[in-house]
Amino acid sequence: MPLMMIEPASSELPPEATLVVEHGSVTAIPVKCGQLMTITDLQGGQPVQLHAYTDASTGEFLSAHHTRVFSNSYRLNQGMRMVTNRRRPLMVLGKDSCGKHDLLMPGSTGTSLVEAGFQDETGSREAFRAAVAAAGLSPVKFPDPINLFLDVEIDTSGTITPRDLSHPAGTSVVCRVVIDCTLFVGACASDLPIAQSRGPVEVKIRNQL
Template sequence: MAQPIAPSEHLLFGRVPKRAAQVRPTVPIAFPLKEGQLLQITDVQGKQVADMVAFNMHDVREYLSPSHTRAINNSLVIVQGMTLYSNRRNPMLVLLEDTVGRHDVLFPACDRRGYLEDYGIPDHPNCKDNFVNVLAEYGIGEDDLPDPVHWFMHVGIVAKGRFEIREPLSERNDYVLLRALTDLIVAVSACPQDQNACNAFNPTDILVRVYD
């Protein structure tokens, strides 16, 4: 069972969300997030991964980069209080609260070809297509997509450095809370992976809220 990380303070007390959306595995969301706004991503039923990508609102060639975030923080994992960085090494978001403490910044988004090659399933719903569909209006195409941050995804590293995808540690209503450090375009996909333990073989909804 996940051991929750106690928030340093409850930053949402008395706040009313400016935006709220229930994100289903086949219905992603993209939205602007202004500097200083808070983004809460909640696992509604538990054991569900939320893929997230983010871009500089004023220049979408700058994007949230898991590899730069790993390098600058000298860590394979994201922990409460950590800053997330862009491909230009600029701070984009800071993780203020985290009730789970286990997320992934190693894997790419799941995609159509992966489901076909790994499981023999053509045209399976996937996070990459989800992102392409909702980011088109911002001029962001398939080849512009960076690797996402996978909130709540539980990846183990076993013998000889092999990856092991495990069920998320998140339980009902666990969440992460981030503050935007610059103006962003953010997209969130409730991962539709149902062929391995990524979402405990049962994809469910993610709740996204934005607060001023």
């Protein structure tokens, strides 16, 4: 499926880069409109949290809630636009070798992980806040993530059932960036009762209009 067509960038795009997000951490990645971002689970079975604030204002951010409403789906699927709290497309999901991405569940915390029986794990919300502070940003709101590679089901009674992470090593997605922003990519544990790895995640940023 082709990625969203956009206007050529008015300024030179930043250099291409490859980063590795270690398990239990969140990494800030500045990206510009027109770039492609590939997120790869190197070992498989690792959930990935995705956040973003636009360069124009930290008051506008990637919103799982608004993406659900905008797309009328609790799952992120190929071709869907990931929108901000102002319902503006920030990224679009292109190539996807997983097909299971969640728009419902909040980020884990240190407390919720301990209560779920996980030891020595960093909560995604604490890691996200630390990464935002390190990036020099001071947002008013810390929104819930879009959860890549995380699969949940909702039955007819409304019960949410998490599924074990069974995707293999090398599973990836490719997203087209539509608004200049700072992305925050996390490889933190989920507090859901699912089997998951403690592997790193690789992020490649490419310049390709």
